[in-house]
Amino acid sequence: MIDQTIEDTIIAVSTPPGYGGIGIVRLSGRDSLKIAKSLFRPKKRISRVPPGRAVLGNLVNLESNEVFDEAYLLYFPAPHSYTREDVVEISCHGSPVVMEEAVRLGIKAGARHARAGEFTLRAYLKGRIDIIQAEAVDDLIRAGTVETARRVFGQLDGKLSKKIGEFRAGVIDILAQIEAAIEFPDDRLFVTPERIINSLEKMIVLMDDLMASYDVGKALIEGVTLAIAGKTNVGKSTLFNAILEDERAIVTPYPGTTRDYLKEKIKIKDVYFNLVDMAGLGKAGSSVEREGIKRGKRIASLAEGLLILLDASRPAGSEDLALLEEFRSKNVLILFNKIDLGRKMDITKIKERFGQLPSLEISALRGTNLGRLKKKIYEIFSPKIENRENVIFHMRQKLLLEDVLKHLKKGRDLLIKGHTEEICAEEIRKTLLFLSQLTGEIRADDVIESIFGRFCVGK
Numbered sequence: 001m002i003d004q005t006i007e008d009t010i011i012a013v014s015t016p017p018g019y020g021g022i023g024i025v026r027l028s029g030r031d032s033l034k035i036a037k038s039l040f041r042p043k044k045r046i047s048r049v050p051p052g053r054a055v056l057g058n059l060v061n062l063e064s065n066e067v068f069d070e071a072y073l074l075y076f077p078a079p080h081s082y083t084r085e086d087v088v089e090i091s092c093h094g095s096p097v098v099m100e101e102a103v104r105l106g107i108k109a110g111a112r113h114a115r116a117g118e119f120t121l122r123a124y125l126k127g128r129i130d131i132i133q134a135e136a137v138d139d140l141i142r143a144g145t146v147e148t149a150r151r152v153f154g155q156l157d158g159k160l161s162k163k164i165g166e167f168r169a170g171v172i173d174i175l176a177q178i179e180a181a182i183e184f185p186d187d188r189l190f191v192t193p194e195r196i197i198n199s200l201e202k203m204i205v206l207m208d209d210l211m212a213s214y215d216v217g218k219a220l221i222e223g224v225t226l227a228i229a230g231k232t233n234v235g236k237s238t239l240f241n242a243i244l245e246d247e248r249a250i251v252t253p254y255p256g257t258t259r260d261y262l263k264e265k266i267k268i269k270d271v272y273f274n275l276v277d278m279a280g281l282g283k284a285g286s287s288v289e290r291e292g293i294k295r296g297k298r299i300a301s302l303a304e305g306l307l308i309l310l311d312a313s314r315p316a317g318s319e320d321l322a323l324l325e326e327f328r329s330k331n332v333l334i335l336f337n338k339i340d341l342g343r344k345m346d347i348t349k350i351k352e353r354f355g356q357l358p359s360l361e362i363s364a365l366r367g368t369n370l371g372r373l374k375k376k377i378y379e380i381f382s383p384k385i386e387n388r389e390n391v392i393f394h395m396r397q398k399l400l401l402e403d404v405l406k407h408l409k410k411g412r413d414l415l416i417k418g419h420t421e422e423i424c425a426e427e428i429r430k431t432l433l434f435l436s437q438l439t440g441e442i443r444a445d446d447v448i449e450s451i452f453g454r455f456c457v458g459k
Helices: 032-037 096-108 118-125 131-142 146-156 159-183 193-212 214-222 236-244 287-302 318-327 347-353 370-381 395-416 421-439 445-453
Strands: 010-013 020-028 040-042 055-061 066-076 087-094 224-229 261-268 271-278 305-311 332-337 359-361
Touching: 010 096, 010 118, 020 032, 020 096, 020 118, 032 066, 032 087, 040 066, 055 096, 066 096, 087 096, 118 131, 118 445, 131 146, 131 159, 131 395, 131 421, 131 445, 146 159, 146 214, 159 193, 159 421, 193 214, 193 395, 193 421, 214 395, 224 236, 224 287, 224 370, 236 261, 236 271, 236 305, 236 370, 261 370, 271 287, 271 370, 305 318, 305 370, 318 332, 318 347, 332 370, 347 359, 359 370, 395 421
Parallel strands: 224 271, 224 305, 305 332, 332 359
Antiparallel strands: 010 020, 020 087, 040 055, 055 066, 066 087, 261 271
């Protein structure tokens, strides 16, 4: 299905929906220039459209011979274009009506409306980029922070692909050593099981490190999920609204107001956090509350971070302590709320018992220490990028790396247990398949369609 219509000339609006000063209509395919000329009339007579130079003209409806906009036309002949096909970009005014009319006339002249991500798909199929770089195109479009954009651009620029290429070269080198040892057993060429094991160990360490970067990559792309947990009526919804600086959640003096959960995105410095307000955890008074608590516990267990909220105006109860015990192994910030009402909770005692967990005294209602809270949230829960050169952003990438790692470890373990180099080589050779799938050298059409289906039309 992917290759059946690859020879068609496609057209689509490439700028975001809505109104703007400039809008771009893009064509790709062998008839791009011919079709563009059917609706574009240069203001100055030219013998040919010069590649890579803007030509000023008018957009014309040839059916009525009426001009409907002024525009620039840019022509990029194959293979020196984004798709490695002939590409034409028409820059007109950013009116949806004008751009839709240009697309309509282009389709009438022989183009087909592009599917989601089809321009980038063609760049991949024509070998201009690999599948990791293609995923990075969509990630860069959606990047919410400069740090995310910078990291993603590294992948678009081929840094991760180069690293995968180095892994692949390392695997091939190990296989070559094993083959040499098998073919020339008398010479051995200084190739011993110990040397092969050592080479495998180095690759396993590097692969482990790259795989461990997925949590950072996921947080950069999707944001860090941060759940507010606590008993009913401790001020979770008030805190939720205070952090967002918006009356998003309903707040009442009655326990159990929040039955389900609310989720909103907030940016602190250069990191996005997905803040979740959920039902109070504790004893349920009804079936609805039971379901709310069940969902709340699931959210808390899956969240990258927890703000555990305690009502400092009351003595600590068994439910408070049970909540802290249950989640003490997670990334947690304890918040002692309602300090404006006086401190009746033994805060010192709780700090002594859960000393490894950071804490802060606040009043969500009065806004006390909210500035410090946001600073702590950033310090504690923001992704630890450190000096990582490469970060993986997608579960697809992580799962393929897990397969690579599994077979590297199995090959190493077979050698350690005294099995022959031939059996070890069979396991190591399997990694080449997964590395090729990672970069898209070996193509799975359902995966490709899933990846490009996420793209916007026109990219």
